[in-house]
Amino acid sequence: MMMNHELLVQLYMDKPFIVPSMLMTSYKKIGMTETQFMVLMHIQQFSQEGNFFPTPNELQARMSIDEKECTNQLKELLKKGFLSIEERQEEDGRLSEAFSVKPLYEKMVLFLNNSLLDSGKKTKQIEEGQLFRRFEEEFSRPLSPMEMEMISMWLDDDGHTPQVIEAALRESVVSSKLNFRYIDRILFDWKNNGIKTLQQAREHGERIRHHQLKKTNQYTGDDKSEKKTRHPHYNWLKN
Incomplete structure (x- = not known):
């Protein structure tokens, strides 16, 4: 019809x-x-x-x-x-x-914005919790209060992301220098050079290796000045 x-x-x-x-x-x-x-x-x-x-x-x-x-x-x-x-x-x-x-x-938009903020906070808490567990796995023991405080300082005071801190931890493992002083040196170096992402850290590491290789090719024998180079020979963030 x-x-x-x-x-x-x-x-x-x-x-x-x-x-x-x-x-x-x-x-x-x-x-x-x-x-x-x-x-x-x-x-x-x-x-x-x-x-x-x-x-x-x-x-x-x-x-x-x-x-x-x-x-x-x-x-x-x-x-x-x-x-x-x-x-x-x-x-x-x-x-x-x-x-x-x-x-x-208007109430709906406010609700959505607050939901996004809450979601962001939850995501951050999850990532930071995973970071602490990652340290405990690598050190094969619970972290001391001082070590936990140092990680918190890297996050809150220095502004490093959990991903960047974990990358520094990974670097200390592959370099066989698993200790907080060494990790702190890596993060201090990254912060001084404006490193905030994994990609920037990789590029920074490549520049360091290229610079060290160039200096090595300029000298022969056991040159003391080469040993005094500012940066250790990091194996930057290779998975």
């Missing part, structure tokens, strides 16, 4: 009603009930239709709650700060009241 031509045209002309997926999955977390969520969605739909201040009676006509409950839900939404009432200027210049769901989306 074919649909009425005018009805079909109207369906195509209607503005699509889009609900952000993040709002659908998070409205409970920001403190809304299903009923309050649907009231807000109906208010937004009315707004698209040109009715910017629908009455409780108009809202309940599209919902399964009565007018009294609809009024109560509107009061709760205003009280919780998910909905506001603003002045709106009509085309003829008259001022009228209108619902605004902008506070809802």
